[in-house]
Amino acid sequence: MSFDDRLKADAALVQARLDQALAGLADVPVIHAMRYAVQGGKRLRAFLVLESARMLGVEEARALPVAAAVEALHAYSLVHDDLPAMDDDDLRRGQPTVHVKWDEATAILAGDALQTLAFGLLVDAEVGPAEVQVALVKALAGASGAKGMVLGQALDIAAESADTPLTLEEITALQAGKTGALIGFSATAGALLAGADPKPLADYAAAIGLAFQIADDILDVTGDAATAGKRVGKDEEAGKATFVSLLGLEDARARAAELVAAAEVALEPYGSRAENLIAAARFTIARHS
Template sequence: MTFETRLTDTAAEIGAALAASLAARGDEPVIAAMRYALEGGKRLRGFLVLESAALFGIERAAAMPAACAVEALHAYSLVHDDLPCMDDDDLRRGRPTVHVAWDEATAVLAGDALQTLAFELCCDPRLGGAEARVALVAALARASGAEGMVLGQALDIAAETVLEREGRRLTLPEITRLQAGKTGALISFSAEAGAILAGADRAPLAAYAAALGLAFQIADDILDVEGDAATAGKRVGKDAAAGKATFVSLLGLQGAKDRAAELVAEACAALAPHEDRAETLRAAARFAIARKA
């Protein structure tokens, strides 16, 4: 089985589990918007949860609630990021964004509900004892809040003010810090989830995830330049049009590609303690910079 097939099959599996989690919750507009927001996507974050759990002998069914949790959290972030007060996007995964398909108020509430669903899923007894579940909740809270994803989004918004008032774009260290939160924090949680559930050493997976998260974002910046909107499922060329600092604008297109490749090598090397058992995670790192969407 190729990596792409494994990822696709896992995405379908996670999608079915997410649908089941909402099956008995009615058909109110906010619930319908949640279902809509959860559809599609590569499910790479959920995939990383399941594969990191497998390193420690944790069965897929036992780790599935955590995989669903991070995908629900990620979906909430996309719904809110697309709002007019944030990135103001009208296309996501090849379809109208939630606030376009419904309205802004419904999008805000659907995002809020997806966030709370994520923490509800982290409390599922299938994940193990109370200590493991509390550790998972704490890790997801740190990754998604003011020390992680939300901080990254706040820094992204602040960067627009820097551009307008000071006439300068962010430096490489500044954009690296921004993206470590906005994109990297949830990827780090996902890759470390297996170790969290197993109560094991998280250091190798943390190093892997830090490199992977940055490589993933660099690949996104490259796709914004070279990608096709129909394939990517979202608008491309927006960063350059807005004059935003990206890894491509700072390093050049080839420089960005070279840096992404270096990061993938770092990510793969970090998994050495897990030997051949981590080969699927290494394939995930290589996929992160080879994808077209």
């Protein structure tokens, strides 16, 4: 199966698992908002979970709740990031953001509930022994909390009111949390499920996480809202330092390509089994949304 076909197939699997997890809940706006928030998207994080597991011989049924968990948590982060107090966005995945379609209170509660749903999925019996479930919970908590994604978002907000723009080193550290930490969890989840050494996949994830963010900064300059599915040009409007503003467009592209090459090197221990993960690395900088 080609990478594109595998990405689409995995997205459908994860959507069905999320739909199952959200079925039978109360008929109230916050539940409708949760279902709305988990629709669409590339599902790259879920793909990394499933493909890293497949590569290491883990049954798909064990990895699927983990893939759904990371997408639920990612959806929560987007719902909250889009709020007026945060990034103040009105468009996400080509649709009105949750607080625009409903209201701020509903968006906050929907995000809260998606976050707790994620951790509930990690302790699904299908995932495997209790010690594996606990390892996954610990890893996702670390990636998403005060040492990872939330820290990165907090640093990003603080930078907006800083007297001087961030340096390249500071932006790299910020994005390692805001974007890279959750990608890191996703790519190493297969190793946690398999009881294997996560180091090669962690190195791979560190490279593609940064490449992914550089590509986002490039899209913010060169993309359009219709294709990207979200508002573009907002970083320049806000005067924020980005990889593009600091490196220039062509050097940013070159840096992203270097990171993809580093990701491919990190996967060498897996040989031909890593073919789809290599394709995913290349996809991070070739995408248009």
